[in-house]
Amino acid sequence: MTGRTAEGEVALVDLGPDGSRGAPQVVEPSGLLAAVAHREAHAAELGSAPPRWVWSDAPAWYPGLLASGTRVQRCHDLRLVHTVLRHSQLVQDKVAAEIRAAEQWDVPVHPGTEQQSVGATLFDMDGGSPTRGGVPQRIEAALEEFDRQQRAIDGSKDPARLRLLVAAESAGALIAVELQAAGIPWDVAEHDRILTADLGPRPRPGHTPALMVEVAAQVREALGDPMLSLDSPVKLLRALHRAGIDVRSTSRWELAEHQHPAIQPLLRYKKMARLLTANGWAWMDEWVHEGRYRPVYVPGGVVTGRWASSGGGALQIPRQLRPALRADPGWRLVSADVSQLEPRVLAAMAGDRAMARAGAGTDLYAGIVAAGVVATRQEAKVGVLGALYGGTAGDSGRIVPRLRRTFPDAMRLVDQAAETGERGGTVSTLLGRSSPPPDPAWTSAQLHSHRPEAGTAEQDRARRSARDRGRFTRNFVVQGTAAEWALSWMAALRLALASFDEVPLDQAAHASGPVFSRRAHLAFFLHDEVIVHAPASQADAAARAIRESADAAGRLLFPGSPVDFPLDLVITERSSAK
DNA sequence: ACACGGAGCGCG
DNA sequence: AAAGCGCGCTCCGTGT
Structure with missing residues (x-):
């Protein structure tokens, strides 16, 4: 867990290897990194269950550990779990009221997450507590909340299910941070090729790409309105009406039902404008660095439990740009999505x-x-x-x-x-x-x-x-x-991949930046789809791990069910549009 | 100057 | 009329 008390200490709670309650061991700030690294390594050596770290929330602490090369296998994310428990009908009324009373933990989305840079460490936060938007910073507050949460779960109508949910949600918190740190391997040259082919060469700042200018002129010509602004739905709608096109909106589906010389170029213009503004050169400059696109994932960002994202629209990358997703030299993308999840x-x-x-x-x-x-x-x-x-x-x-x-x-x-x-x-x-x-x-x-x-x-x-x-x-x-199935799938997959051998340093995944990983790792997640970035030598094993994890998720959530969850899975160097 | 809602479209 | 869920992002136009 968590932040500083008035005296300025930082502490982390180690829940204990079996995940059961015991006296939580509070880790002191000066030895934070060493303590986590040591406990994780120790568990790995003994082959025993890894510790479960209890902390205020993953984005506050995990990026720093990760940047120092320390991975955490399991955690209990107080903020995410609080959100689940304050609404869950499985929680008995009396404890639910206590949870709901702890409003300081009710922080829907972590403000400041966007600014959380991958390189920041726990120790960069000079001058007091990290400004983690309202999540309690004192260790005592975290221990109290942890105690409330444990009582809520243990005394709930179905502790076993809630424990699965809490574990899955917390695993998601780790995965989201790791995904951001890893980044999506992104080929800016291919991205530029796609943009150039569709829009024309990159224009000077503030100018419209040549092909767009041409197509816009065709629309204005066909509508007989040489000054028309195509980007204003209101003005465009009026111009369409003047040209005798009877539409109620300017949306694509409705336009497509009409015959008029302006329609085809207009639809084309809309497509171009969308690509330029949402994922054009400006997007590339802002979001892709050193061959990686690093979006911020927001676990639990949707009421249903799905993830949201913030920054760059990670969950809305157009299929058109999928070819820009490219493995490092000597690596592969192992992409899998569930059919009709x-x-x-x-x-x-x-x-x-x-x-x-x-x-x-x-x-x-x-x-x-x-x-x-x-x-x-x-x-x-x-x-x-x-x-x-x-x-x-x-x-x-x-x-x-x-x-x-x-x-x-x-x-x-x-x-x-x-x-x-x-x-x-x-x-x-x-x-x-x-x-x-x-x-x-x-x-x-x-x-x-x-x-x-x-x-x-x-x-x-x-x-x-x-x-x-x-x-x-x-x-x-x-x-x-x-969403719970998908989290279980990824949680199992993440642990499976963590046991892969490391490849030699000269084969590591690093694009042109620092080495991120020397083994297969998750690189992208989208509701029912994962992409693993893997050394070529590990691609087949990663594919097996993906399938086995899907089976495991099915058994975990639906024991004995005849329903299976078949995957579409491909191993490629470059992701392809479907 | 900035906030905000709607339109529109990208993803599942 | 995109029929019917959940999102994020960009733009416009309006309101303050």
């Missing part, structure tokens, strides 16, 4: 035998077609997405009832989650992460709409917002449990 998670959670059978191949949607529910894969996909998201209109509204007959257990699970949400209730993932309670304004609007004097407009609005919330809770249980 969310529906599989639903099938396993619900114990839906028929849906498990449909997913027995590698393509669950094909399995649904084979089961005779729908005629085409596209229909299967639209139907399943409608089931997960609460679709009622169009094709999905037509197909979902059929899925309800064929997969009654799976559909009952999501339908009940939706119903609970509509009533203002709380739903939980498999491991016990619970949805936030409704906004007080939401609740009061629902109550008011039931008064006899409520108008129909008020009733409609209330019903609509009830259904909105129902769709949220419907999706919450699946998206959140899928």
Whole structure:
């Protein structure tokens, strides 16, 4: 853990090798790095379970350790765990109230994380405590919170599940820091080639790339408006109307339905503008250094438990730029993504035998077609997405009832989650992460709409917002449990990779910067996809580890379930767009 | 000068 | 009308 007391000490709590409670050993500041390194090495030598370090939060402490070459195998992240426990319905009321009362730990996203540079160490923070946005800095406060959390978990309705969640969430905290430190191997020359091919050569600062200028001129010509600003939706919409194109918005899907000489160049311009502003040369200059793109990952950044990211849009890298992801010389990218993770998670959670059978191949949607529910894969996909998201209109509204007959257990699970949400209730993932309670304004609007004097407009609005919330809770249980599966997958994979031998120094992964790793390591994560950067000699072993970890995650979360989690896995030098 | 919401689009 | 979930980022336009 954590920060400085008034006297200026820094301390870390070592939970003990078996993860059980014992007297926590508080590590003194002067020996912090040495103590962590020593305990970790000691456990490795003995082959015993590694210690679990308890700290305020990983981004405050781990980058410094990592920069000094010290890795931590396990931790308990007080801040992340606090967030889980303060909402979890598994926690008994009395302790939950205590947790909720400790508001100083309720810091949703770590402010300052963006500024956390990889090279910063624990000891750089002169002049008092690190400014870690409100997370308590005193060791006593951390020990108290740790004690509360342990009591909340031990006395909960399902300690075993909550412990899994806490371990997975904390492992995610370590992985996020390690991913940032490792960075994504990024080939700026390839990135520049893609930009140049699509936009024209890099323009002088403040100028528009040549191809964009050309295409914009085509649009203005076709619309007969030589001064039109294409970047203002309002002005563009007016110009479209003047040209007789009857659209309600300027969005791509709607434009595509019209025939007019302006449409094709406009769609092309939008695509170009997006690439330039979101991932153009400016992005490259800001985010890629020494051959690595280092985004900030935010574990638990989404209410469902998914990760968010901050800085550079790590989770939104366009597939168009995937070829810029390139392994170091002599290294490989081992990329794997799970086929239809969310529906599989639903099938396993619900114990839906028929849906498990449909997913027995590698393509669950094909399995649904084979089961005779729908005629085409596209229909299967639209139907399943409608089931997960609460679709009622169009094709999905037509197909979902059929899925309800064929997969009654799976559909009952999501339908009940939706119903609970509509009533203002709380739903939980498999491991016990619970949805936030409704906004007080939401609740009061629902109550008011039931008064006899409520108008129909008020009733409609209330019903609509009830259904909105129902769709949220419907999706919450699946998206959140899928996130738990993915964390378990990565946690297992991370430990497996850590046991790989180191390759000789001259083969290490370092791009043009400092050596980061001498063995296969995680380099990217995106909800249901991982990329491992591995020495060529370890690529096959890494691929096996990825598959074995996926199997392990399935067994851990769904023991005895027939549902499997097949991967699409490729070993390449350069990531390719799908 | 800055904050903020909406539009639009990238990802799953 | 992108039908139906969750995000981040950039831009514009408005409000202060």
